[in-house]
Amino acid sequence: MRSYSLIAPAKINLYLEIIGDRADGYHELVMILQSIDLADKIDLRAIGTQSIQVHCEDAEVPQDDSNLAYRAAKLIADNFPERFAQFGGVEINIKKNIPVAAGLAGGSTDAAAVLVGLDMMWQLGLTQPELQDLAAKLGSDVPFCLAGGTAIATGRGEELDPLPSLDSLYVVLAKYRNLAVSTPWAYQTYRSQFGDTYIRDANSLEARAHRVHSGPMVQAILNDNMGEIGKLLYNDLEKVVLPNYPEVLQLRKAFERSGALGTMMSGSGPTVFALCQSEGEAQRILQEVKRAISAPDLGFWVSRLSKHGIQVI
Ligand SMILES: C[C@@](CO)(OP(=O)(O)O)[C@H](O)COP(=O)(O)OP(=O)(O)OC[C@H]1O[C@@H](n2ccc(N)nc2=O)[C@H](O)[C@@H]1O
Numbered sequence: 373m374r375s376y377s378l379i380a381p382a383k384i385n386l387y388l389e390i391i392g393d394r395a396d397g398y399h400e401l402v403m404i405l406q407s408i409d410l411a412d413k414i415d416l417r418a419i420g421t422q423s424i425q426v427h428c429e430d431a432e433v434p435q436d437d438s439n440l441a442y443r444a445a446k447l448i449a450d451n452f453p454e455r456f457a458q459f460g461g462v463e464i465n466i467k468k469n470i471p472v473a474a475g476l477a478g479g480s481t482d483a484a485a486v487l488v489g490l491d492m493m494w495q496l497g498l499t500q501p502e503l504q505d506l507a508a509k510l511g512s513d514v515p516f517c518l519a520g521g522t523a524i525a526t527g528r529g530e531e532l533d534p535l536p537s538l539d540s541l542y543v544v545l546a547k548y549r550n551l552a553v554s555t556p557w558a559y560q561t562y563r564s565q566f567g568d569t570y571i572r573d574a575n576s577l578e579a580r581a582h583r584v585h586s587g588p589m590v591q592a593i594l595n596d597n598m599g600e601i602g603k604l605l606y607n608d609l610e611k612v613v614l615p616n617y618p619e620v621l622q623l624r625k626a627f628e629r630s631g632a633l634g635t636m637m638s639g640s641g642p643t644v645f646a647l648c649q650s651e652g653e654a655q656r657i658l659q660e661v662k663r664a665i666s667a668p669d670l671g672f673w674v675s676r677l678s679k680h681g682i683q684v685i
């Protein structure tokens with residue numbers, strides 16, 4: 373076929389613990405990642421010229437070779453030059469629904485969708501592990517975006533173990549439209565403040581013991597214990613983002629007072645989410661936080677947790 377449409381869901385972090393730094397400059401993590409049904413739509417169209425083109429109406433999204441969707445297509449083209457030559461170029465249209473630079477993996481999920489789409493368009497027949505390897509080359513969160521659902525992510529975030537689905541739950545997300553937190557800044561600031569507590573050897577017994585910290589959350593998910601899941605939400609990056617971004621801290625406190633199952637910043641922020649048992653509860657909390665903080669540039673979204681990664685439609 374000459375065109376494909378894909379749904380690329382956002383993620384939230386239910387748990388993010390930084391264990392130490394790694395020889396490759398990244399951080400060793402233990403995360404629990406969760407897809408939500410807030411998603412971008414990616415349309416791929418075969419074009420006659422031997423080129424990769426990206427279009428997106430959202431001015432915040434780069435349309436050049438720095439776009440992660442472009443980089444995904446380039447990676448495939450470089451790995452399979454004979455297919456690129458045979459099938460010609462591709463136009464990538466991104467309908468952006470996921471807020472940009474929000475800690476919701478918007479760029480990563482667009483890249484994952486391009487991998488899946490080009491695998492079909494250029495008839496590559498890649499296996500899931502092959503797609504996962506390519507995804508890891510594009511970014512730490514891209515492998516999870518490909519697989520989706522609920523998963524424990526270790527290493528720099530690319531090693532995945534699936535967990536049972538939590539798709540009966542909802543979230544309210546809130547983000548100031550003009551506020552972005554740089555992911556490298558968040559990790560570097562964390563390193564400069566907490567680096568002395570890092571465990572140097574990721575394979576040591578001490579590091580393994582740290583990984584067990586996430587155990588209660590994993591158990592709560594296995595037991596489908598919503599109350600416990602809400603209480604055990606955790607994110608080390610809050611320690612550097614909240615003190616530096618007072619408006620995110622204020623948002624976080626407003627959510628805390630709202631009576632949700634739990635509340636947390638997602639990834640490197642600045643999106644804050646509240647976990648809710650039903651859509652009605654999510655709408656109630658949204659209205660309550662909206663009343664508590666009247667800021668015209670504060671955006672809200674209600675979304676359901678999802679068991680899906682990239683889907684072809
Ligand atoms: C913080 C998280 C939590 O899920 O998500 P976001 O807030 O970006 O959504 C991720 O760790 C972000 O993943 P992703 O955005 O794919 O990161 P990458 O492109 O691989 O790396 C961006 C930068 O983050 C830092 N980084 C990332 C991952 C990691 N395990 N250790 C790091 O130190 C590095 O400085 C790196 O240069």
Ligand SMILES: Nc1ncnc2c1ncn2[C@@H]1O[C@H](COP(=O)(O)OP(=O)(O)O)[C@@H](O)[C@H]1O
Binds near residue numbers: 440472474477483641
């Ligand atoms: N397809 C894309 N969608 C959104 N942002 C992108 C994309 N490609 C590259 N970017 C760049 O990546 C940066 C991080 O955006 P995003 O992936 O949405 O957030 P996060 O890494 O916080 O989850 C943005 O500042 C943007 O310039």
